[in-house]
Amino acid sequence: MTDVAARLQELRDRGLYRRLRLVDGPQGPRVELGGREVLLLCSNNYLGLADHPQVRAAAAEAAVRWGAGAGASRLISGNMEPHRQLESRLAEFKGYEAALLFGSGYLANTGIVPALAGAGEVVFSDALNHASIVDGCRLSRAETFVYRHRDLEHLEWGLRQAGERGALIATDGVFSMDGDVAPLAELLELARRHGCRLMVDEAHATGTVGRGGRGSVAAAGLSGEVDVVVGTLGKALGSYGAFVCASAETVDFLVNSARPFIFSTAPPPPSVAAAATALELVSAERVERLQANAAGFRRALAAEGLDVDRSSTQIVPIEVGEAEPTMALCEQLLERGVFAQGIRPPTVPEGSSRLRFTVMATHQAGELEAAAKLVGAAARERGLAAASPAFAA
Numbered sequence: 001m002t003d004v005a006a007r008l009q010e011l012r013d014r015g016l017y018r019r020l021r022l023v024d025g026p027q028g029p030r031v032e033l034g035g036r037e038v039l040l041l042c043s044n045n046y047l048g049l050a051d052h053p054q055v056r057a058a059a060a061e062a063a064v065r066w067g068a069g070a071g072a073s074r075l076i077s078g079n080m081e082p083h084r085q086l087e088s089r090l091a092e093f094k095g096y097e098a099a100l101l102f103g104s105g106y107l108a109n110t111g112i113v114p115a116l117a118g119a120g121e122v123v124f125s126d127a128l129n130h131a132s133i134v135d136g137c138r139l140s141r142a143e144t145f146v147y148r149h150r151d152l153e154h155l156e157w158g159l160r161q162a163g164e165r166g167a168l169i170a171t172d173g174v175f176s177m178d179g180d181v182a183p184l185a186e187l188l189e190l191a192r193r194h195g196c197r198l199m200v201d202e203a204h205a206t207g208t209v210g211r212g213g214r215g216s217v218a219a220a221g222l223s224g225e226v227d228v229v230v231g232t233l234g235k236a237l238g239s240y241g242a243f244v245c246a247s248a249e250t251v252d253f254l255v256n257s258a259r260p261f262i263f264s265t266a267p268p269p270p271s272v273a274a275a276a277t278a279l280e281l282v283s284a285e286r287v288e289r290l291q292a293n294a295a296g297f298r299r300a301l302a303a304e305g306l307d308v309d310r311s312s313t314q315i316v317p318i319e320v321g322e323a324e325p326t327m328a329l330c331e332q333l334l335e336r337g338v339f340a341q342g343i344r345p346p347t348v349p350e351g352s353s354r355l356r357f358t359v360m361a362t363h364q365a366g367e368l369e370a371a372a373k374l375v376g377a378a379a380r381e382r383g384l385a386a387a388s389p390a391f392a393a
């Protein structure tokens with residue numbers, strides 16, 4: 001039997017113990033935490049839609065009209081008009097024949113990967129893919145070849161070894177903890193050449209990159225060509241849930257085989273309606289504001305002597321290394337009014353603990369610049385940044 005107390009102590013000893021923080025109020029650019037207002041720099045509410053009045057109103061109206069919950073899985077009695085409507089809008093938005101909602105991104109990935117790869121086959125997974133893809137690979141009972149992050153030669157070597165057994169290449173579009181983008185055109189070319197499907201998880205790309213926020217697949221000009229595109233409703237779309245876009249035939253197959261779709265209650269109508277309204281509010285202007293804020297924040301951090309080269313998006317990690325100093329830096333910044341949660345293993349590889357900053361379209365440029373200065377000062381105190389800021393040189 002697991003000794004729970006001993007396991008908890010071990011986590012504390014390794015600096016890996018996690019505790020919940022309580023945020024008071026909606027996910028705005030500033031939130032109350034422990035009775036103090038802080039600048040929120042670790043929410044995935046990238047476009048400020050989780051707290052948008054129209055999105056909130058849509059959820060409230062749907063609760064009144066359709067009820068708080070769907071009552072059953074989609075294949076029993078839980079399939080309602082809001083589900084059908086949102087699926088059709090998401091398919092159109094992403095440039096696909098069909099879409100299918102899932103309860104969450106975690107459920108989508110743990111359902112889709114096992115549906116598309118099984119025992120005797122091989123799944124190819126980027127080393128920095130999200131845990132939900134990793135768990136999907138585990139559940140699939142396929143052999144998993146983990147290729148080095150964005151390393152096409154390593155992937156191709158794996159594809160050659162697998163031969164006919166290769167089934168699926170799975171990658172984040174925008175990597176969740178690093179903020180860089182997968183080489184999608186090259187991945188698709190490899191998938192085609194080796195007879196595999198390509199699945200791209202756009203959890204952090206939907207609403208943030210590509211024309212009008214259509215995502216990394218659209219930005220690469222590959223809408224409708226990448227076989228399977230996953231997105232979430234819980235990040236830029238400000239709600240909760242997820243979706244997959246694919247051919248009508250693939251979606252039909254997922255309805256008949258993805259276990260988290262079949263055996264879990266349909267997404268609640270208020271969440272679905274909120275996401276549908278949020279999708280209407282994803283405008284080129286909002287996305288450009290997010291991208292301009294992200295670029296400004298990256299520039300301001302670089303001017304403080306911090307290495308932000310890895311990221312080209314709204315996710316900006318500052319790598320510290322070990323878990324304990326990462327959490328110490330996190331607490332120090334919190335005291336100074338900046339909230340960016342420390343990220344530790346197993347979320348990121350051992351020795352690469354970091355602060356993961358995320359920018360929102362609703363931040364003011366000035367508050368991001370001020371935050372970057374605070375981060376630079378705290379990092380210098382800890383020897384994590386160049387001794388003198390670049391702009392002072």
Ligand SMILES: Cc1ncc(COP(=O)(O)O)c(C=O)c1O
Pocket residue numbers: 104105106107109130132172176201203204232233234241242
């Ligand atoms: C790349 C990626 N995929 C999937 C998920 C899971 O999505 P959800 O929060 O909807 O379960 C996340 C969430 O953090 C993610 O970063």
